[in-house]
Amino acid sequence: MEHLLRSCLISLRLAEEIGLGERERAVVYYVALLGWIGCHADAHEQSVWFGDDVALKADRFPVDMAGAAKVSFVLRHIGAGSGLAHRAQLLGALIGLRGELANAFEATHCQIAGAVATQLGLDSMVAEGLEQVFERWDGKGSPDGLRGERIAIASRLVQLALIVEYYRRLGGVPAAVEAAVRRRGTQFDPALVDRFRATAPALLAGVDRTPGWDEVIDSEPALRPMLSGPRLDRALEAISDLADLKSPFMTGHSRGVAELACAAARRTGFSEQQVREFRRAALLHDLGRLGVSNAIWEKPGPLSSAELERVRMHPYYTLRMFSRAPALASVAELASRHTERLDGLGYPRGLNAAALSPAARLLAAADVYRALIEPRAHRPPHEPREATRLLQAEVRAGRLDGEAVQAVLGAAGQPVSRRREWPAGLTAREVEVLSLLARGSSNKAIAAQLCISAKTAGNHIEHIYMKIGASSRAEASLFAMKLGLVGGLPSSQR
Ligand SMILES: [Fe+2]
Ligand SMILES: [Fe+2]
Numbered sequence: 001m002e003h004l005l006r007s008c009l010i011s012l013r014l015a016e017e018i019g020l021g022e023r024e025r026a027v028v029y030y031v032a033l034l035g036w037i038g039c040h041a042d043a044h045e046q047s048v049w050f051g052d053d054v055a056l057k058a059d060r061f062p063v064d065m066a067g068a069a070k071v072s073f074v075l076r077h078i079g080a081g082s083g084l085a086h087r088a089q090l091l092g093a094l095i096g097l098r099g100e101l102a103n104a105f106e107a108t109h110c111q112i113a114g115a116v117a118t119q120l121g122l123d124s125m126v127a128e129g130l131e132q133v134f135e136r137w138d139g140k141g142s143p144d145g146l147r148g149e150r151i152a153i154a155s156r157l158v159q160l161a162l163i164v165e166y167y168r169r170l171g172g173v174p175a176a177v178e179a180a181v182r183r184r185g186t187q188f189d190p191a192l193v194d195r196f197r198a199t200a201p202a203l204l205a206g207v208d209r210t211p212g213w214d215e216v217i218d219s220e221p222a223l224r225p226m227l228s229g230p231r232l233d234r235a236l237e238a239i240s241d242l243a244d245l246k247s248p249f250m251t252g253h254s255r256g257v258a259e260l261a262c263a264a265a266r267r268t269g270f271s272e273q274q275v276r277e278f279r280r281a282a283l284l285h286d287l288g289r290l291g292v293s294n295a296i297w298e299k300p301g302p303l304s305s306a307e308l309e310r311v312r313m314h315p316y317y318t319l320r321m322f323s324r325a326p327a328l329a330s331v332a333e334l335a336s337r338h339t340e341r342l343d344g345l346g347y348p349r350g351l352n353a354a355a356l357s358p359a360a361r362l363l364a365a366a367d368v369y370r371a372l373i374e375p376r377a378h379r380p381p382h383e384p385r386e387a388t389r390l391l392q393a394e395v396r397a398g399r400l401d402g403e404a405v406q407a408v409l410g411a412a413g414q415p416v417s418r419r420r421e422w423p424a425g426l427t428a429r430e431v432e433v434l435s436l437l438a439r440g441s442s443n444k445a446i447a448a449q450l451c452i453s454a455k456t457a458g459n460h461i462e463h464i465y466m467k468i469g470a471s472s473r474a475e476a477s478l479f480a481m482k483l484g485l486v487g488g489l490p491s492s493q494r
Pocket of ligand 1 (some may be wrong): 285286314338339
């Protein structure tokens with residue numbers, strides 16, 4: 001966690017140390033932070049060839065990636081996690097590619113990172129720097145085999161900072177210096193390594209205390225532009241598209257959820273300001289998917305409990321990614337609730353109904369609907385009618401909010417039943433009775449409030465107990481609380 005933030009700080013300190021100007025230092029900042037965002041763009045292909053794409057990237061750090069070391073790295077990881085026969089088959093295919101596989105991956109990563117920088121409206125020097133993060137001082141890098149000082153200074157700095165930060169974590173300043181010296185003149189610019197060696201203790205001081213964004217930004221006077229309004233929205237769109245590249249199964253998912261969720265939000269009376277904020281959360285909701293391997297996302301069969309545990313982390317990663325930016329903290333909080341459920345059995349925190357705002361309920365419903373009509377590794381896409389049926393079943397099971405689901409289905413152009421679905425097959429009237437019951441009203445009081453006879457109220461209560469499997473008022477109250485039905489007459493407040 002925060003490896004890039006720490007290496008960014010080291011890059012900036014080194015940039016200052018060698019006297020780079022303001023514009024160049026800003027370029028270093030963005031290249032350091034964005035240098036590896038393209039690395040999951042072909043996570044699908046990576047996992048086909050190498051199994052766990054996340055582990056693959058972590059294993060790269062100790063390898064000076066050229067020549068025999070690169071070949072040996074590829075051979076060690078090919079078909080990781082699969083049987084001998086499959087590995088042999090992949091190896092055959094790999095030989096057919098004549099060693100072009102790793103280069104093709106790196107070229108894609110650079111292209112994607114460069115394209116995102118352009119989409120974000122960053123300095124053209126940033127795109128150039130990003131396109132060269134896999135080039136090497138000795139000319140054995142990719143995609144163009146650039147050599148020496150032909151490689152942008154930002155790329156040279158950032159490569160060095162990335163590796164020294166990795167070794168600093170393992171063995172402090174001495175390990176960081178040793179690693180830099182080992183790759184002096186191969187991967188790294190010798191002059192930069194010398195400068196680093198001479199000033200390493202100061203350059204690495206305090207880095208283990210993970211710096212906050214504010215600290216990194218404050219340390220760099222060149223970083224003054226702020227994003228807000230439509231520019232921020234466009235940047236978040238670019239980032240969400242990038243997240244969806246993680247797997248072909250997710251293509252268009254984030255924008256799809258955002259469009260659907262916002263259309264549903266308008267139907268339930270959100271103001272335009274609320275919709276704008278909500279859309280940001282919807283765009284970002286699945287960014288945390290990047291932290292989980294495609295070997296899991298694209299597994300055609302059921303997941304093991306360990307794999308499920310990894311999946312359950314993805315909304316938490318979303319939260320972690322954005323909670324450091326104060327302007328996005330509330331957006332991240334909402335985004336991270338898209339897998340929470342009214343019955344408290346969602347994840348990652350198992351929040352219950354009381355903690356789930358109308359926006360969180362809408363986001364969850366829109367996410368499930370979109371996921372259902374999209375293909376997944378273990379199933380083809382559902383037809384909208386089937387998706388509608390499954391969504392309504394989630395309401396009856398007490399997991400998704402009925403009103404939110406109605407709004408989402410309406411926004412998706414699906415026929416909306418006039419009767420709202422309630423958990424456990426309760427009718428709207430029974431929910432009213434349950435709500436009053438949970439608040440401690442007697443049969444007589446309930447009857448008076450709803451203008452029915454006490455006998456009818458008693459019948460309702462009997463049916464409610466039967467449907468929800470309760471035998472006492474306490475049990476019924478607990479059920480009502482868990483599902484947020486207390487004081488929960490059909491209203492948009494839920
Ligand atoms: Fe998700
Ligand atoms: Fe999602």
